[in-house]
Amino acid sequence: MTATTLRHRSLKTSSIALGLAMALSAPAAAADLVISNWDGYMAPDAMAAFKAATGVSGEVVVHATNEEIMGKLVASGGKGYDVVFVSSPFAEVLNKLGLIETIDHAKVPNLANLYPEAANLSHDVGNKFSVPYTWGTTGLCYRSDLVKTEPASWNDLLAPSDALKGKTTMLATDRWLLAAGQLAKGYSVNETDPAKLAEVKDLLISAKKTLLAYDDTTFYSKLVSGEALMVQAWDGWCNYGIAENPQIKYTIPKEGSDLWVDTMVVMKASANKDAAFQFINFMLDAKNHAWAAQNIDYKVPNKPAMESLPADFLAKFPNMAMPVAELVKFEQLRDVGDAQRDYSKIVSEIKAAQ
Secondary structure: OOHHHHHHHHHHHHOHHHHHHHHHOOOOOOOOEEEEEOOOOOOOOHHHHHHHHHOOOEEEEEOOOHHHHHHHHHHHOOOOOOEEEEEHHHHHHHHHOOOEOOOOHHHOHHHHHEOHHHHOOOOOOOOOOOEEEEEEEEEEEEEOOOOOOOOOOOHHHHOOOOOOOOOEEEOOOHHHHHHHHHHHOOOOOOOOOHHHHHHHHHHHHHHHOOOOEEOOOOHHHHHHHOOOOEEEEEHHHHHHHHHHOOOEEEEOOOOOOEEEEEEEEEEOOOOOHHHHHHHHHHHOOHHHHHHHHHHHOOEOOEHHHHHOOOHHHHHHOHHHHOOHHHHOOOEEOOOOOOHHHHHHHHHHHHHHOO
């Protein structure tokens, strides 16, 4: 793991302003394909390698959040983009809106590289409209040298010991912030019952009083510095901290995790669908997909790619070696439809609470 790679990872969020400027600019007409992705989510030379392999040129524009690119796609009807990387609940919404194309499996033969479980994900059984790119869990990331007892429950974060008060962070994004409370209560991460959501809100308002911060972007750095001792974290982002301090550990609480999935979709408005499928097929090549696993530190649903990872890499980041059968036991985040307004309202009330 090179210093350059780590610096790039730390810039993944500090470069959001630059990414926004790029995303707001009109895609260049000269490119055969326009790909919208998160910054740093594929190899820097991926488009050059794709052109060398296929003769198809491509331009990458960056979006900082799912919500940002969704706003652009809905406003434009998907025009101006060919392949877009979005998390699975947003892929569901795009499909319901009729904005994305059915995946032509005959044109994506590298779908055969995916684990069988990756073709049976609840948001899109059979990969009809989306292709999974990365997947993983959300759990607790902590300083094993400074936390006396290994955390075992979401309540260790939500109702921390006195020694941890003011030394914990939670994710700020609606779905994951609520998921911690939902799981702690034994509820679905897609729960829509108002009474149960009210309980979750009360629990998270109580937890807020003990937090250092809500933090989606620098929580692992806070662990490295010791400013935080335990944080709610996506598994790959915890790995960024582990890379800098091996005393940082990751665990999934006994109540479980969500299963998050980031996907690739083809826009129905694309005038270059065959090339778009070529691009997805290229990204599913075992060597290309292995780059994502080793450089983003996220698990990928590609069997030969995962099997190619070095033993010392898996030893350094144990959550990367999680068996697929164990991973897919967790409930996948899904589109909750109209209840998303309730989710957003509840999160606003939690963050505004004194």
